[in-house]
Amino acid sequence: MNAMAxxxxxxxxxxxxxxxxxVVPATTREIDAVxxxxxxxxxxxxxxxxxxxIVPLPGIDWVTDIAVLMRLIPDINHAFGLTPEQIERxxxxxxxxxxxxxxxxxxxxxxxxxxxxxxxxxLRLIGVRLTxxxxxxxxxxxxxxxxxxxxxSSLRYVCEQHIQQCxxxxxxxxxxxxxxxxxxR
Numbered sequence: 001m002n003a004m005a006x007x008x009x010x011x012x013x014x015x016x017x018x019x020x021x022x023v024v025p026a027t028t029r030e031i032d033a034v035x036x037x038x039x040x041x042x043x044x045x046x047x048x049x050x051x052x053x054i055v056p057l058p059g060i061d062w063v064t065d066i067a068v069l070m071r072l073i074p075d076i077n078h079a080f081g082l083t084p085e086q087i088e089r090x091x092x093x094x095x096x097x098x099x100x101x102x103x104x105x106x107x108x109x110x111x112x113x114x115x116x117x118x119x120x121x122x123l124r125l126i127g128v129r130l131t132x133x134x135x136x137x138x139x140x141x142x143x144x145x146x147x148x149x150x151x152x153s154s155l156r157y158v159c160e161q162h163i164q165q166c167x168x169x170x171x172x173x174x175x176x177x178x179x180x181x182x183x184x185r
Contacts, residue, residue, distance in 0.1 A: 024081035024170045031170050035163060038076050042159040045072055050152040054144045061151060069119045072159055080166040082110050094173060101169040110165055 025031045049068045053061035077083045087098050102110050 024173050026174065028174075031167055034079050034170075035167060038079050038159075038163050038166075041075060041079075042072060042156060042163075046152045046155040046159070049155055050148040053147045053151040056144065061147070065151065065155065066119050068155060069158065072155075073119070073162060076159065076162055076166060077110060080170055082166055082169060097172055097175075098169055101172045110162075110169060 025034050045068050049061070049064050052064040055061075074083065078086070081087075082098070087095060090098065098110075
């Protein structure tokens with residue numbers, strides 16, 4: 001990563017300590033910095049889950065995938081200022097924009113408490129990959145490598161979709177707030 005990107009990320013995170021984030025990133029540069037941060041976070045945790053998937057114990061990879069997603073999704077929401085608590089702190093007109101964008105874009109994991117059931121619904125969307133991963137795991141060496149690759153790519157896919165939904169909402173919030181005259185039309 002170049003020095004300019006590192007400094008932009010550092011400035012963004014230094015300006016808004018984690019405990020004080022109540023607003024989504026306000027500029028394209030800040031959104032890009034958050035996206036890079038989240039993708040690095042996803043890559044590290046997906047690698048961890050892929051490493052666990054090599055272990056030939058049935059079910060341990062599913063448990064790991066669920067645990068990883070239950071931590072990653074809220075972390076991504078937090079980085080974008082889209083946790084339920086952060087959304088509640090937004091101005092009412094901005095809250096309306098967020099909730100409309102969530103409902104229009106199908107952001108099933110944005111602004112919600114991430115539960116095991118919610119993560120299971122998301123994992124069902126990529127169920128074929130994970131079923132193949134379970135079957136491949138029992139073929140010595142090559143199967144375990146396939147299992148690890150499928151785990152990594154599946155987690156990256158789910159998280160990338162979530163990041164893109166967060167970016168779309170952040171960009172919506174960059175637009176001027178609707179006025180009462182706009183809504184009456």
